[in-house]
Structures are given as C-alpha cells and as structure tokens.
Amino acid sequence: MGVLYWIVFGLVAGIIAKWIMPGRDPGGIILTIIIGIAGALIGGYLSTLFGLGDISGFDLRSFIIAVLGALILLFIYHRVRGR
Numbered sequence: 001m002g003v004l005y006w007i008v009f010g011l012v013a014g015i016i017a018k019w020i021m022p023g024r025d026p027g028g029i030i031l032t033i034i035i036g037i038a039g040a041l042i043g044g045y046l047s048t049l050f051g052l053g054d055i056s057g058f059d060l061r062s063f064i065i066a067v068l069g070a071l072i073l074l075f076i077y078h079r080v081r082g083r
Contacts, residue, residue, distance in 0.1 A: 005058055010036030013063060017070030023078065035070050043069025 014036030043065040
C-alpha cells in the first residue's frame with residue numbers, strides 16, 4: 001500500500017472516528033489524517049495481539065480496525081484533557 005493510500009485511509013478513518021465521537025477534538029485535516037493513521041497502527045497492534053488479524057490492505061475489516069483504533073485514541077485524548 002502506497003503512502004497516498006495510507007493518507008487517504010487515515011483521513012477517512014479519522015473523519016469517521018471524529019463523527020462517531022463528536023466533541024472538541026484537536027486539529028484540522030492534517031491532525032485528522034494523523035489520528036486515522038495512528039488509529040490504524042493501534043488498532044492493528046491490538047487486533048493482532050487478541051488474534052483478530054491485522055491491517056493487511058485497504059479492505060472493510062482493516063478499515064473497521066483503523067476506525068476502532070482512532071476511537072481509542074480519541075477516547076484517551078478526551079480522558080487526558082479532562083472532559
């Protein structure tokens with residue numbers, strides 16, 4: 001998967017995660033991409049750890065894992081910020 005695919009993948013996953021968990025979240029489009037990509041890494045690590053598979057490409061299962069990882073990241077951000 002090329003870098004451009006990772007950016008688009010991260011952007012879409014970050015947007016969906018921010019849509020599911022609304023509120024005052026950090027940043028604009030660049031930070032949304034970073035949240036989505038970091039969410040994919042976190043989600044991939046956790047799903048591999050629990051034996052659910054990893055992110056192997058641009059498919060629905062990988063997308064769901066990335067969104068769940070981004071949601072975990074946003075949840076941690078909200079807890080640290082003290083909402």
